[in-house]
Amino acid sequence: MALISIDAEKCKKDGICIRECPFNILRANEENIPEMIPGAEAVCLRCGHCLAVCPTGAVTFDGISPEACEPAADAGISVSAIARLVKNRRSVRVYKNKPVPRDIVEKMMDIVRWAPTAKNVQPVHWTLVDDREKIHKMAGMVIEWLRQNKVFPEIVAAWDGGEDIILRDAPLLAIAHTGADGLNPPADCAIAATTLELVASGLGIGGCWAGYFMRGANSFEPLKQYLNLPEGHRVYTALMLGYPKFKYHRIPPRQDAKLSWM
Numbered sequence: 001m002a003l004i005s006i007d008a009e010k011c012k013k014d015g016i017c018i019r020e021c022p023f024n025i026l027r028a029n030e031e032n033i034p035e036m037i038p039g040a041e042a043v044c045l046r047c048g049h050c051l052a053v054c055p056t057g058a059v060t061f062d063g064i065s066p067e068a069c070e071p072a073a074d075a076g077i078s079v080s081a082i083a084r085l086v087k088n089r090r091s092v093r094v095y096k097n098k099p100v101p102r103d104i105v106e107k108m109m110d111i112v113r114w115a116p117t118a119k120n121v122q123p124v125h126w127t128l129v130d131d132r133e134k135i136h137k138m139a140g141m142v143i144e145w146l147r148q149n150k151v152f153p154e155i156v157a158a159w160d161g162g163e164d165i166i167l168r169d170a171p172l173l174a175i176a177h178t179g180a181d182g183l184n185p186p187a188d189c190a191i192a193a194t195t196l197e198l199v200a201s202g203l204g205i206g207g208c209w210a211g212y213f214m215r216g217a218n219s220f221e222p223l224k225q226y227l228n229l230p231e232g233h234r235v236y237t238a239l240m241l242g243y244p245k246f247k248y249h250r251i252p253p254r255q256d257a258k259l260s261w262m
């Protein structure tokens with residue numbers, strides 16, 4: 001089946017889909033109806049922009065009709081609401097002793113899958129851990145790795161004193177990993193995690209990047225084995241998540257934007 005099919009009755013021959021296609025793989029045929037350039041299927045990003053942009057719904061892409069798509073909507077969010085979301089996100093490290101319900105986690109993940117990925121490969125996999133014993137065990141493995149490498153002695157000492165600075169006793173850990181299919185896994189996973197952190201923040205759930213864990217997860221063999229990721233996968237980001245124990249009453253200042261125009 002052709003990747004793209006056009007309903008000639010609906011097509012207004014406006015050329016919008018041809019102009020929109022990021023790789024110029026659509027062209028007008030003799031009747032001025034768009035078609036994919038023969039052999040271009042391999043180049044197609046499957047981004048669905050041709051399907052999304054057609055004003056009359058004439059494009060069916062990869063068997064998906066315009067009617068099968070969720071209608072696009074003006075985001076309808078004011079600048080102040082966007083600023084509120086971005087500025088009120090904090091790296092939350094102290095959590096209530098309360099699990100994040102799995103249905104809420106799955107709702108967040110269902111939004112996050114729209115985060116952009118290089119060439120639309122969508123390579124990001126998530127391993128979700130909401131068993132605190134497992135989270136604590138993995139934090140302990142990272143500590144063991146630090147101990148063996150004689151780095152961050154203050155973090156190891158805190159652990160020995162009963163404080164987990166690695167995963168902060170978080171009720172939920174979301175680990176983003178990809179295999180060899182990704183074109184830019186660090187960026188794709190970072191964007192996905194950032195999107196998740198913002199979505200979570202909007203729902204009153206605090207997140208914090210787990211940097212020590214991210215490094216240990218690819219370096220410390222016992223932790224790699226415990227994670228048991230699919231063959232060839234690497235961890236690129238990990239987020240601790242949970243309901244914040246404390247409320248923030250003000251937004252801490254940040255540096256001015258460092259801008260230069262050229």
Ligand SMILES: Cc1cc2nc3c(=O)[nH]c(=O)nc-3n(C[C@H](O)[C@H](O)[C@H](O)COP(=O)(O)O)c2cc1C
Nearest residue numbers: 022045047114115116117118119120184187188191
């Ligand atoms: C790390 C990264 C690099 C990208 N590089 C390019 C690029 O060089 N040129 C381009 O046209 N699009 C680029 N994109 C955009 C992706 O192709 C796009 O996000 C993807 O096709 C999904 O489409 P959407 O963002 O409209 O959902 C990039 C996206 C990411 C995340």
Ligand code: SF4
Nearest residue numbers: 021044045047048050
């Ligand atoms: S899915 Fe994207 S890349 Fe493929 S034909 Fe449509 S617009 Fe072009």
